Amino acid sequence: MADKPSFFSSLGKDIPASIVVALVALPLCLGIALASGAPLFSGLIAGIVGGIVVGILSKSQLSVSGPAAGLTVIVLDALEVLPSWEVFLLAVALSGILQVGLYFTRSGTLSEFVPSSVITGMLAAIGLILILKQIPHALGYDGDFEGSLSFLQPDGLNTLSALFYSVWDFFLPGPMLIAFVSILFLFWWDAKRPKNGPLKLLPGPLVVVVFGVLANEAFKIFAPGLAVEPSHLVQVPISGSLGEFVGQFRTPDFSAIGMPDVWIVAVTLAIVASLESLLCVKAVDEIDPQRRTTDKNHELLAQGGGNFLSGLIGGLPLTSVIVRSSANVAAGAETKTSAILHGFWLLLSVLLIPFVLNLIPLAALAAILIQVGYKLNTPDLYKRRWSQGWHQFVPFIATIAAILFTDLLRGIIIGLVIGFVFVVARNFRTSISVANDGDFWMVSARRNLYFIHKYELQNSLGKVPEGASVVIDLERAEFIDPDNIDIINSFARNACFRDVSVTIRGDVDHLEDIPLEAPSKKVVYT
DSSP, X not given: OOOOOOHHHHHHHHHHHHHHHHHHHHHHHHHHHHHTTSOHHHHHHHHHHHHHHHHHHOOOSSOEEEEOGGGHHHHXXXXXXXXXXXXXXXXXXXXXXXXXXXXXXXXXXXXXXXOHHHHHHHHHHHHHHHHHHHHHHHXXXXXXXXXXXXXXXXXXXXXXXXXXXXXXXXXXXXXXXXXXXXXHHHHHHHHHOOSSSGGGGOOHHHHHHHHHHHHHHHHHHHOGGGOOOGGGBOOOOOOSSHHHHHTTOOOOOGGGTTOHHHHHHHHHHHHHHHHHHHHHHHHHHHHOTTOOOOOHHHHHHHHHHHHHHHHHHTOOOEEEEHHHHHHHHHTTOOSTHHHHHHHHHHHHHHHHOHHHHTTOBHHHHHHHHHHHHHHHSOHHHHXXXXXXXXXXXXXXXXXXXXXXXXXXXXXXXXXXXXXXXXXXXXXXXXXEEEEEETTEEEEEEOSOBOGGGHHHHHHHHHTOOTTOEEEEEOTTOSOBOHHHHHHHHHHHHHHTTTTOEEEEESOGGGTOSSOOOOOSTTEEEO
């Protein structure tokens, strides 16, 4: 068994990974804040809190938290209903308290019932959407905000039409050149990166960002026609002094705590953010190279603490986010030190060098996200699901399609419904066998009996004729639903009236809290 990575032994991988995640997170924090109708700085606050605070509290080694695209519509609607930004911050803080309450009810364990086909479908869908959404940014078209996962876009287009528009009718040669060279380098670097020496720690995405900045500065001097437009660069709010920087933080308006709308928004945020976080953490466990398992219930405590603090100091609501988490895994992170450090890099860079960040072309960042998307959406993933049969492949593909053509939350719900239909259908296979030799009958449970097996059990017992001897064999069942126990008990009680001898075989005392009964001498337990 491999040794658990220690703090110092993993720093060589966690530090480069944290830089990559910070580069990816920066435009996402800003883009989600912009799409939510919130101050841009609030997105950065959520990203910093998600990295440092949630990173410390969480038991997940690889997930990364921050503002999420799945919450943009909720935030946008809430800001129209609530009277001020400060009142909204109160709702965010309260949602964090509610999430902590969910931790005490152990609600996090519900995520363990999500079929793996839905989880891998979600990962593949995110990868596909990243590729489709980032190609327009790579070509210089910014019709949708960074981090968007919705099919419909604010520019009137959708994911597919925006892709065709950017390719055929709108593309800028400067951003396209930066993105093209960056993508080639990233895939080459992954294949040819030195295995030894200091260069093995050099993050390819950092090289791409530096190249993008230098290339654009060179365009300005030598080829002004290729220079990237200011609107296609990162746009971090710049503070002239430490006082101005601190002045961008806000506190909640606690006087509004009695407003019903505040609590409605808080409950909505708590439920949606918890669902998205739990599914993300479960998905990250699926792609963790070390296959570690996160305590999902404890994650609610971590997310609740993060949202409470984010609301207190002026930040957006946050969740565990699959894009940043996937970039973290792809960058080779080993422990949660990477997530924590990425929060510190965001804080320091926004505080000390915002003017440098504002030189980064979005095309360079798009190249990084396109590579992350490919790693989530490899052909081998589809082949593996296909080889597992229709009961795995159909929910997998359905989840991808649902997320692609709606948004993350709606798509997951659709995928869950379809996934559970296949789970039920699979478990509805014949669970009871019936055999007879003259007047001797054997009714056997092949596996555990749940409520969906009621009809099959009743139908099987109904085949036993009057005057027969029947053995009901339950030895292979460790669990029998109370409804099925009632059916067996009813059959046994009726046995004396039909002159049927019943023998019930199995460890019946431990099958359920509701025990089988022995209503007459016609019934024997063995």
